[in-house]
Amino acid sequence: MTDDLDPLRDASDAVLLQASAYVDGVLTAVERATAEGSPQVMALVAQMTTARTALASASVAVDSRHRDGAIAAALALHRSHPVDADARMRTGGGRVLELRRSRRWLGSLAAAALVAVVGIGVASLVASDGDEPATSDSFSIEAASASTQLADTGATSDGDQRSGGVDEINAPASIADDATAQPGGGDPSGALPAALPTPDLATESDLRDFVRARAAGSPGSVATSAAADSGVCGYDGADVIGSATYLGGPSLVVVDGDEVVALDPETCVEQLRAHAP
Amino acid sequence: MAADDDASLISAARAGDTVALDRLLRRHYDRVLAVCRRVTGHDADAADAAQEALMAIVRGLDRFDGRSSFGTWVYRIATNASLDELRRRRRRPLLAGGQPDAPGTEPVDATAANRLDAIDARSELDAALAGLAEEFRVAVVLRDVGDLDYAEIAEVLGVPLGTVKSRIARGRALLGAALSGNSDASDQRPRSAP
Numbered sequence: 001m002t003d004d005l006d007p008l009r010d011a012s013d014a015v016l017l018q019a020s021a022y023v024d025g026v027l028t029a030v031e032r033a034t035a036e037g038s039p040q041v042m043a044l045v046a047q048m049t050t051a052r053t054a055l056a057s058a059s060v061a062v063d064s065r066h067r068d069g070a071i072a073a074a075l076a077l078h079r080s081h082p083v084d085a086d087a088r089m090r091t092g093g094g095r096v097l098e099l100r101r102s103r104r105w106l107g108s109l110a111a112a113a114l115v116a117v118v119g120i121g122v123a124s125l126v127a128s129d130g131d132e133p134a135t136s137d138s139f140s141i142e143a144a145s146a147s148t149q150l151a152d153t154g155a156t157s158d159g160d161q162r163s164g165g166v167d168e169i170n171a172p173a174s175i176a177d178d179a180t181a182q183p184g185g186g187d188p189s190g191a192l193p194a195a196l197p198t199p200d201l202a203t204e205s206d207l208r209d210f211v212r213a214r215a216a217g218s219p220g221s222v223a224t225s226a227a228a229d230s231g232v233c234g235y236d237g238a239d240v241i242g243s244a245t246y247l248g249g250p251s252l253v254v255v256d257g258d259e260v261v262a263l264d265p266e267t268c269v270e271q272l273r274a275h276a277p
Numbered sequence: 278m279a280a281d282d283d284a285s286l287i288s289a290a291r292a293g294d295t296v297a298l299d300r301l302l303r304r305h306y307d308r309v310l311a312v313c314r315r316v317t318g319h320d321a322d323a324a325d326a327a328q329e330a331l332m333a334i335v336r337g338l339d340r341f342d343g344r345s346s347f348g349t350w351v352y353r354i355a356t357n358a359s360l361d362e363l364r365r366r367r368r369r370p371l372l373a374g375g376q377p378d379a380p381g382t383e384p385v386d387a388t389a390a391n392r393l394d395a396i397d398a399r400s401e402l403d404a405a406l407a408g409l410a411e412e413f414r415v416a417v418v419l420r421d422v423g424d425l426d427y428a429e430i431a432e433v434l435g436v437p438l439g440t441v442k443s444r445i446a447r448g449r450a451l452l453g454a455a456l457s458g459n460s461d462a463s464d465q466r467p468r469s470a471p
Contacts, residue, residue: 008454013443020446024420047453048446054402054456055421060314062307063324070328071302074335078290078298081336202357202435249336264336271357273364 007043019044023052200245201253201262204274210253211260212277214242235263246271283347291339298338302331305348308423309355315418316359318407322366323359330358345432352423353433356415363411405455413448420445 015038021027022035022045035041199210241253241260252265255276262272281300289297309330314323333354341350406414419430431441 006454008450011450013446016446016450017442020442020449023449044450044453047457048449049453050456051405051417051449051453052421054398054405055315055417055452058399058402060307060311060323062310063320066324066327067303067306067310070324070331071299071306073328074302074331075295075299077332078295078335202353206435249333249340270365271361 007040007047011040011044015041016044019048023048201251201272202246204272207253207260207262207272207274208277210244211241214253215277284343287338287341287347298335302334305334305351306331308348309351311422312352312355312418313359313362315406315422316356316415317362317366318403319366322362326358326362327355329361330355333358345429349425349429349432352419352425352429356419356433360411360415401456405452408455409448409451413444413451416441416444417448417452421449 018027018031018035018038019041022032022041027035035045199206199213201207201210235254235256239255241255243265244251244253244262246262246264250265251262251271253260253262255261256273258276259273260276261270263270283301283304286297286301286304290301306327310323310327313326313330314320317323317326330351334351337354341347406418409417415434416430419425419433420427425433427438427441427445430445431438434441436444
């Protein structure tokens with residue numbers, strides 16, 4: 001091909017867009033007629049059609065072993081992290097968390113009621129009310145122990161965010177993350193701190209923006225969770241920048257040399273990496 | 278008979294139905310692999326990326342809210358898994374050549390002549406795709422392999438519609454030029470930001 005037959009050379013953005021739109025069949029009749037009156041545009045259309053045809057027709061062979069292996073790994077992950085589908089009906093905003101809380105409180109209440117019944121029975125036999133847990137006490141004990149247990153599992157990724165972001169719409173749905181979604185789960189005072197937006201990272205640009213925002217010292221941005229103290233995925237606590245979500249799932253952002261990395265805090269799989277801004 | 282559409286399978290999977298999840302993943306695996314293969318340019322990297330994508334789908338399944346189609350959501354995950362794999366590859370020591378897969382790694386036509394032609398065509402396509410900037414390659418793959426429309430691609434990539442159109446236009450132009458034998462086409466960079 002000689003240069004004078006290369007329609008791409010010196011093609012403006014407008015010409016490229018016109019040719020691409022022609023290939024996609026989204027031009028109006030008038031626009032199409034205009035395009036067809038331009039040799040450069042039509043030459044580009046021909047090249048673009050070649051590209052499109054090549055891509056569309058080139059099949060990708062599926063290795064059944066790889067496919068079965070990938071699906072098996074995904075199913076294993078599903079079995080190891082069963083989800084409570086009922087509790088995760090998306091009703092919008094903080095109501096997702098309210099539904100979770102109500103479910104847990106109901107469970108605790110039911111357990112407390114059972115204990116109370118048993119306790120009354122025992123008390124009537126031994127004539128002692130020392131072992132009879134009041135409903136409210138059992139309720140609070142159950143809730144406290146649940147909060148403690150869940151807080152332990154959830155602290156590695158979201159404590160810093162959740163201490164300010166209890167009512168986040170996109171609160172990750174993993175079991176670990178439920179902990180910090182509990183009311184006062186990370187705050188002994190029981191008060192609900194102001195919600196912080198949880199950025200959903202999808203690109204390296206998102207990651208850099210997140211780091212810049214944290215560096216700017218936005219309120220509640222400093223990682224104060226157990227993750228900051230104990231480290232996670234091999235990173236020291238001091239390396240932890242904060243928590244976010246990646247494609248809706250939990251993500252922990254850390255410093256790695258002169259780069260910043262978003263990790264899945266459960267599997268430590270790297271999600272994103274970018275040069276530190 | 279249980280409904281077999283994506284929405285029904287998703288609901289069942291969320292409720293713990295492993296069979297439903299298996300069916301759902303098998304239904305979408307091929308398209309995931311196709312995107313991964315065309316973005317990464319390597320069979321092995323594509324397989325790894327596809328597995329990562331499936332696992333990400335499982336992790337995020339209960340957060341899928343239906344605002345986009347499930348297929349669009351899956352493509353977004355596959356795209357990001359592919360880009361992650363590319364980043365990991367850049368940090369790995371280069372193997373011999375560091376080139377796209379050698380010819381003959383994919384099944385081809387039965388006859389020898391067709392086989393060679395098919396190998397050449399695939400190698401040429403892989404090389405042409407590898408010559409594109411990542412942002413153009415991804416946009417073109419999503420459009421011409423994934424058959425997503427502009428709005429869906431904008432959602433997948435998290436960029437404006439105009440940016441999608443520009444990237445597709447430039448990506449197609451460069452890819453077409455490379456396949457047509459304009460040897461300096463793949464060296465061209467955008468004259469304006471997409």
